[in-house]
Amino acid sequence: MPFTPRRIAVYRITIFLGTALALTTVTPRHLDMHLTHPHSGPPSHISTATMTRAALAGDQGAHESNQKIDWNIYRIGDGIARYPGAPGCEQFPQSIVCEYEHVTNAPNDIDVLIRVLESRRWHSYQIDVRSTAFIHVRVGDGLCAENDDVMCRKGRTGVPDCWIHDSDCWYDVGTSTKQYAYSKEWYSNVLQELDLLTDISGVVILGDVRHWTRSLDPRQGDYRVDEAYLESIASFFRSQHRTAMVMSTGTPDQDFALLCSSQVFVQGGGGYSALVSKIVRARGGLVLYPKLP
Numbered sequence: 001m002p003f004t005p006r007r008i009a010v011y012r013i014t015i016f017l018g019t020a021l022a023l024t025t026v027t028p029r030h031l032d033m034h035l036t037h038p039h040s041g042p043p044s045h046i047s048t049a050t051m052t053r054a055a056l057a058g059d060q061g062a063h064e065s066n067q068k069i070d071w072n073i074y075r076i077g078d079g080i081a082r083y084p085g086a087p088g089c090e091q092f093p094q095s096i097v098c099e100y101e102h103v104t105n106a107p108n109d110i111d112v113l114i115r116v117l118e119s120r121r122w123h124s125y126q127i128d129v130r131s132t133a134f135i136h137v138r139v140g141d142g143l144c145a146e147n148d149d150v151m152c153r154k155g156r157t158g159v160p161d162c163w164i165h166d167s168d169c170w171y172d173v174g175t176s177t178k179q180y181a182y183s184k185e186w187y188s189n190v191l192q193e194l195d196l197l198t199d200i201s202g203v204v205i206l207g208d209v210r211h212w213t214r215s216l217d218p219r220q221g222d223y224r225v226d227e228a229y230l231e232s233i234a235s236f237f238r239s240q241h242r243t244a245m246v247m248s249t250g251t252p253d254q255d256f257a258l259l260c261s262s263q264v265f266v267q268g269g270g271g272y273s274a275l276v277s278k279i280v281r282a283r284g285g286l287v288l289y290p291k292l293p
Contacts, residue, residue: 072211074252077271082107096120096253108275110282117257117279125258131201133194133288134262136276137233138269139226140211142181144168146225147218160225163232170214170269180269181229184236186290190266191240193288200264202243205233206255207268264288 069092078086079097082105089098099116106112144152144160144167152170153160160168162181169181179186194200209226212219219225230246237244249255256272259265260279266288267277277287 069251071252072213075213075272076252076256077275080108080113080275081271096256108278110278113275114279114282117260120257127204129261129263131199132262133197133200133203133264133266134259135190135203135205135233135266136259136268136273137182137205137207137230138170138180138211138273139207139209139229141214141217142170142207142269143225143229144170145218149215161228163229172214177269177271177274182269182290184232185292187233187236188293189291190288191237194242194264197264197286202245203237203266205230205244205246206249206259208249208252208255210249266290 074087074092074095074097076097079088079095080100087097088095088101092098096113096116099120100109100113103116104112143162144156146158146160148160152168154167156165156167162169163184166183166185169179169183171179194203207226207230209223209230234244234246250258252272256276259273259276260283262276262280263285265277265280265285267273267290280287
């Protein structure tokens with residue numbers, strides 16, 4: 001039977017803008033999805049490879065200031081879990097984590113977090129969530145880099161390719177996630193489960209290539225391995241007659257709000273993605289998990 005959300009369909013995906021609205025175009029790898037209004041006919045489809053992303057700020061000066069923030073040290077999952085030392089209001093006073101801290105000291109209160117998300121001012125995304133599955137992937141430090149720690153690559157040399165080799169995907173037995181990124185075999189079950197969801201015609205893939213926290217970043221601004229991995233995932237779903245697009249990332253808060261609006265969400269590695277899954281389930285959505293056959 002096709003999946004039917006327990007709540008009324010969310011027709012708009014929105015991104016927090018602060019006190020005013022601004023739109024900016026980001027990198028060439030975008031997408032354009034047309035929103036279907038509940039009274040305007042059947043769901044539309046992903047149409048082109050162009051998209052604009054809302055900027056967190058009201059004017060160009062504020063937007064430029066926001067671009068200078070070091071979001072790499074901001075950890076939503078750790079902040080909401082109230083882990084000691086997780087950055088909060090002092091470093092990110094306008095963030096979701098800071099607002100959560102103002103409301104409660106309790107860790108992982110999903111009801112409070114949902115209220116924080118819903119209390120903010122958001123800008124609409126033109127994406128039909130009724131026909132779209134969102135896939136979060138932990139690129140950046142979820143993948144092994146060419147000059148990475150020997151513990152990551154397990155003796156492999158050359159250009160890393162996590163999509164083909166599990167040994168090129170970061171694995172940490174000391175964490176709850178353990179597997180932070182997945183090779184092709186892990187997504188076979190996701191494809192099968194999506195085939196059962198007749199309303200889902202396309203996927204949006206989201207991952208921040210800049211995010212690296214497990215060590216000093218050895219890539220020196222070279223994100224070709226990350227970008228190749230993202231495109232491999234998109235090509236995999238396209239080969240199975242699905243529309244698939246890699247979406248450029250915004251701030252962690254913007255991406256978090258976007259993913260939390262999913263009705264169908266494919267979880268990636270790390271606490272950030274696990275927290276998104278909790279929000280999606282609490283809102284009546286469906287969460288899928290990559291698994292080995």
